[in-house]
Amino acid sequence: MTNHADDASSEDPQSGQPQSGDPQPEGPRSGEPQPGEQVGTLEQIIARQVRHYRSVNKLSAAELALRTGLSKAMISKIETASTSCSLTTLQRLADGLKIPVTALFRGADTDRDATFTKSGQGSLTVRSGTQHGHEYRVLGTLKGRTDALEPTLVTLTDASDVFPLFQHPGTEFIYMLSGKMVYGHGAYEYTMEAGDSLLLDGEGPHGPLELLDLPIRFLAISAR
The missing domain is CATH 1.10.260.40 (lambda repressor-like DNA-binding domains)
Incomplete structure (x- = not known):
């Protein structure tokens, strides 16, 4: 005599897979x-x-x-x-x-990435006007970042008549640390002394126009 209860849990003879009536093993819980x-x-x-x-x-x-x-x-x-x-x-x-x-x-x-620069250090860079007592010291850059800020400490010690103007993509922020100067941007002039700041479009020609009280130190932070 055939026991039909046993047949219900047997494998399908064609596929060798458990038939639909068989309990399925519980799979692993998601996220565990x-x-x-x-x-x-x-x-x-x-x-x-x-x-x-x-x-x-x-x-x-x-x-x-x-x-x-x-x-x-x-x-x-x-x-x-x-x-x-x-x-x-x-x-x-x-x-x-x-x-x-x-x-x-x-x-x-x-x-x-981060860059730490001790006081008095930083990378000196040669720019127009360097030979006339204008010092440009880059305070740090981030590796592989073309859109990063470029902070530069500018020191002017020579009351020369050479005042280079700069133009570049992006924006620039000027913050005066010491001294006094007239700074130009396009057709406008700004008298700046310690604590003053200027945010400008780098595409417009800009730079010191007149040095009034030396030495002059300011931060120039450009972003492209």
Whole structure:
């Protein structure tokens, strides 16, 4: 006699696959690490940020779980970097902690370029007028950035009659540190002394026109 109950759980003789009545094995949950999978640095950063902001908000793990709709066990996994968070979970955490989602990733971007220049240092550059007592010292640049700012410390020590004018794409910001001069931009003239500033379009011819009180030092910050 054939036992039909046994047939219901047998394989399809054509394909060798379980028939539709068979229970399917439960797959791994989305967003959770698989056996043997290492949790990465990003999870550790999120864990640190969640712990930090939970402490700032003076919340227990149970209170944060209640706010976010996550289980206390899940909060514990997140704070120990034992699980990867889905986007939905990240949004719930951010809402519960009253922070933007991006705050959970703070510190993930490392190795950003920066330039530090000690007083009196910087790269001397030769420009029109250098030979007439005009010193141009670039205070820093960022690698591979064509759109970066270029801060230059300009020192004028010689009351010469040579006043080169400059033109370049982008904008420039002039900030007077010491001395007094008349600075021109296009058809306009500005008498500038310590504390004065000027923001100008670099396409217009600009530069010192008259040196009134030497030495003169000012910052020229250009952006393209």
